Amino acid sequence: MDRDVEASAALITAPQRGRGRAKQERLSQVRILMYSHDTFGLGHLRRCRTIAHALVDNFKGVHVLIISGSQIAGAFEFKARVDFVKVPSVIKLYNGEYTSISQHIDIHETLEWRKQIIQSTAASFDPDIAIIDKEPLGLRGELLPTLDMLKRRGCRLVVGLRDVMDDVESLAAEWASRDVLRKMDALYDDVWIYGPEGFWNPLEGMDLPAGFLSRFAYTGFLRRDAAPRKVSGIEELPSDYVLVTAGGGGDGAPLMRAVLAAKMEGGQPPNPLVFVLGPFMGAEDREHFHRAAAELPGVHVIDFHNRLEALLEGASAVVSMAGYNTFCEILSLNKRALLVPRVAPRREQLIRASRAAELGLIDMLLPEDAAQPALMAERLRRLIERPLPMSVGADAMLSGLERIRDLVKSYFDSANRREVFLPPAAE
Numbered sequence: 001m002d003r004d005v006e007a008s009a010a011l012i013t014a015p016q017r018g019r020g021r022a023k024q025e026r027l028s029q030v031r032i033l034m035y036s037h038d039t040f041g042l043g044h045l046r047r048c049r050t051i052a053h054a055l056v057d058n059f060k061g062v063h064v065l066i067i068s069g070s071q072i073a074g075a076f077e078f079k080a081r082v083d084f085v086k087v088p089s090v091i092k093l094y095n096g097e098y099t100s101i102s103q104h105i106d107i108h109e110t111l112e113w114r115k116q117i118i119q120s121t122a123a124s125f126d127p128d129i130a131i132i133d134k135e136p137l138g139l140r141g142e143l144l145p146t147l148d149m150l151k152r153r154g155c156r157l158v159v160g161l162r163d164v165m166d167d168v169e170s171l172a173a174e175w176a177s178r179d180v181l182r183k184m185d186a187l188y189d190d191v192w193i194y195g196p197e198g199f200w201n202p203l204e205g206m207d208l209p210a211g212f213l214s215r216f217a218y219t220g221f222l223r224r225d226a227a228p229r230k231v232s233g234i235e236e237l238p239s240d241y242v243l244v245t246a247g248g249g250g251d252g253a254p255l256m257r258a259v260l261a262a263k264m265e266g267g268q269p270p271n272p273l274v275f276v277l278g279p280f281m282g283a284e285d286r287e288h289f290h291r292a293a294a295e296l297p298g299v300h301v302i303d304f305h306n307r308l309e310a311l312l313e314g315a316s317a318v319v320s321m322a323g324y325n326t327f328c329e330i331l332s333l334n335k336r337a338l339l340v341p342r343v344a345p346r347r348e349q350l351i352r353a354s355r356a357a358e359l360g361l362i363d364m365l366l367p368e369d370a371a372q373p374a375l376m377a378e379r380l381r382r383l384i385e386r387p388l389p390m391s392v393g394a395d396a397m398l399s400g401l402e403r404i405r406d407l408v409k410s411y412f413d414s415a416n417r418r419e420v421f422l423p424p425a426a427e
Contacts, residue, residue, distance in 0.1 A: 027412055028061040033127035033155075035118070036068045037139040042248045042279075044133050045070045046325045047194070049078065050222050051131070051160075054401040055408060056081045065125050067118055069139070072279050076306050085121050087114045090139065115142040122146045129156045129411065131192075134165075136184045147187050156411055157188045161202050162324050163195025163221070164355075167347045168205040175206075185209040192404065194324070196220045196397045200355055217407060220399030224325075224332040226313045237300065238272040242380070243315035245308065247323045249278020253285040254367060255340050259319055260292055262376035263299070271316055271384070272298040279304045309333065317383045322349035322356075322364075330362065331394040337362040338383050340370045360392040 034052060036044040045068050052064040056079055066073075066084040073084050088110045118138070122130070130150050136159045137143055151157060165171050175181055184191075193202060197218035244259050246252020256275055263273065275293070277286055286303065293301040305311055312318060312329050320326050322341035330337045339362050341349035350366075357364040363379060363386055370376050 027059045027409070030059070030062045030129075030412065031125060031127045032062060032064045032408075033122055033125055033130040033150075034064060034066045035130070035132045035135075035138065035143065036066060036070065037133070037135050042070065042072075043323050043325050044068075045073055045076070047160075047222065048131075048133050049076060049082070050224065050325075051401070051404060052082045053079050054222075054405065058405045059408070065121070065127070067121060069114070075279070075304070085117070087117050090114075111140055111142060114139070115145065118142060119146045119149065122150060126153070127155055129158060129408065131158045131160055133160050134162060136180055136188070137178065141178065144183070151187055156190070158190045158192055159184065159188050160192040160194055162348065163193065163202065164200050164348045164351045165202040165346075167351065168203075170347070171202075172206050181206065181209060181212075185212055189215065190407070191216050192407070193218045194220075194222060194400055196399070199359075199397065200351065217403070219401075219403040219407075221328045221331060221397050222400040223398040224309050224329045226309070226333060237274055237311075237314065238298075240316045241272040241274045241300070241314070242317045242319060242383070243274050243276065243311055244319045245276040245278070245311075245326060246281075246321050247278055247326060249276075249281035251342065252278055252281060252321065253288075255319070255321060255370065256285075256289060258340070258367075258370040258373075258376050259380070260289075260296070260299070261371075261373040262380055263296065265373035265377045270298075272300060274300045274302065274311065274315070276302045276305060276308065276311060319380070319383070322353035324352070327352060327356070327362075328398070328400075331389045332398055334388050334390045334394070336383055336386050336388060338379055339364050340367055343367060360387065361389050361394055 032052075032055060034048045036048045045066070048066050048068070052066060055062050055064060062081065064082045066082070067087060068084050069087050069089050071089045073086055078084065088105075090107065090110055127150070130147075132138070132143065132147075135143075137147075147157060166174075191212075193216065195202075195218065244256055246255050256277070259273065259275075275289055277289060289301050293299045302311070308326075309329050312326075312333050312335060315335060317336040317338070318326075318330055319338045319340070320330070322339040327339075329335075339349075339353040339356070341353040341364065343350045343366070353362065353364045356362045363383060365376065365379055370379075
């Protein structure tokens, strides 16, 4: 029998290679492939890494392989049984176009390399489950050959969507141009939404295929644990500081300049300020903040830290943009926060911050308001007095990792027989 056909038949009828559970928290020799396209910032890789670590912590015998385009994937620590494969990096420009990291390599050549590396990696790893982060078809459709191959092998295909993707009009237009919904319907067994039901529906208002909603699962936000206290660099920081962070930092300079301007305006809380610039901040902006820290008392600058949760844990409050991972960390670590969301080219952060402010979880300022030093200074003064997220229901929203654990376990339950959604046979 052809190996692909044989593997597919085995997966449909029973756990592959005898991968049943000897006890509740053991899945024997299970392979999970994750894909993180990573064209800008750190969010996709950090989310995949969080999920991967939770799975290997919960299940003996699970091995996770992350395919990532992040330029700095190697700067992060990965637990045992979690590995990553780096594909050539590309950058998404503000006009929506892509370019290679190297100016001497054509983008089309780079995309072809990525597609081939992804497919050969997936074929060799032969996963039981593939979890695709945010981009259902991959960067410019690069996943389509791989998804088709994995589907016919019987791999369970899951796409994980953020709580908020974009405003519905923009997302619907973008996906319609690539026929995303129809292809998702044909390929994916499950759609995980990394947020609690009732917070936001990322596909609200879209014309979904019949029966597609039955594959949806809201997980809740992904809880982040407090970091061990002994983390390099933490002990040198002052106590009771306000952390100012903008994720990868590629577009975080305006937020940080606004906070500095508010400090110079005067009247802000007496707490020291700790800025984490991020690895993608430009050299000119980076130099500006280091000079400011040398001249202003109570200002400290860290270029990059691979354990941001440790810095968050030690903070009295947080000022940041409204990226998914930082938002989850703010809720998990119960920190007062002032969010200044990105409003372009996507409205994702604006929607998330607006909804969270409506629920009383955080305070929010629009970028144009944050740029007014007196207004920013006033919000910083009020920040340390606002309610903690846990006092307004944050804890109940943080079920994501537990829900993902239960979903993965259910796929290997002998009662379920690992049934997967197979496309109709070609005529």
